[in-house]
Amino acid sequence: MAAIVLKNAYITINGVTLSDRANSVSLTYEIESVEATVFGGNRSFVGGLQNIAVEVEFLQDFAALETEATIFPLVGTQTSVIIAPDGGAVSATNPFYTVTGTYLASHTPVAAAVGELAMTSLSFTGGTLVKTTS
Amino acid sequence: MTTYKVLSNRFALGEIGKTLDSDALDGCNIEAAIEAGHLAEVSSKIKKEIMEETEK
Numbered sequence: 001m002a003a004i005v006l007k008n009a010y011i012t013i014n015g016v017t018l019s020d021r022a023n024s025v026s027l028t029y030e031i032e033s034v035e036a037t038v039f040g041g042n043r044s045f046v047g048g049l050q051n052i053a054v055e056v057e058f059l060q061d062f063a064a065l066e067t068e069a070t071i072f073p074l075v076g077t078q079t080s081v082i083i084a085p086d087g088g089a090v091s092a093t094n095p096f097y098t099v100t101g102t103y104l105a106s107h108t109p110v111a112a113a114v115g116e117l118a119m120t121s122l123s124f125t126g127g128t129l130v131k132t133t134s
Numbered sequence: 135m136t137t138y139k140v141l142s143n144r145f146a147l148g149e150i151g152k153t154l155d156s157d158a159l160d161g162c163n164i165e166a167a168i169e170a171g172h173l174a175e176v177s178s179k180i181k182k183e184i185m186e187e188t189e190k
Contacts (some may be wrong), residue, residue, distance in 0.1 A: 008162050013153075014162055014166055014167055014170075015145055015146050015147045015159070015162045015167060015172070016142070016144050016146065016167070016170070016172055017146045018144070023187045027158075064171055065142045065152075065170065065171050065172060068167055069170045069171060070144075070170045072169075073163075073165070073166035073169040074163060074166045077165075077166060078163065079162070079163040079166065080160075080162060080163075082146075098161075100161040102159075
């Protein structure tokens with residue numbers, strides 16, 4: 001069994017590659033469970049709505065074309081996000097996950113305690129997920 | 135159709151200097167990409183022709 005260490009995850013936000021500004025990423029793919037239990041049976045569930053969540057931690061950067069400039073106009077809008085375990089070519093062992101129509105509710109342009117790295121944590125919710133392996 | 139020029143080497147959908155149409159930017163929030171400085175709208179040839187026709 002192979003153990004995978006994320007060393008070079010690929011992250012694009014709104015078509016902009018920001019992998020080299022991030023140090024944490026997670027993509028959650030969920031189909032909500034809807035209870036369909038009936039009299040005389042045990043608890044039973046069926047699949048409901050798809051629910052996508054993408055969490056990314058970025059090192060803040062206020063330079064032109066960098067983190068803040070890219071993220072700020074996206075707050076309150078829908079965009080697309082692509083996540084892959086590695087920045088190499090798409091393959092069966094390096095699937096690309098594309099989320100379209102995902103919503104960014106908030107962004108913290110300034111957030112850090114004294115002596116800490118300035119970071120921004122983004123949470124994208126909703127949208128449609130497509131997994132590509134070739 | 136409106137076209138857009140790529141202004142940033144961070145933009146993954148096209149190399150810097152390349153011109154893309156709306157179809158190539160499907161799923162992208164174009165307004166946000168323009169505001170961020172990654173894209174610039176290019177006046178279309180059709181728009182130019184219409185303006186020239188209007189001026190006659």
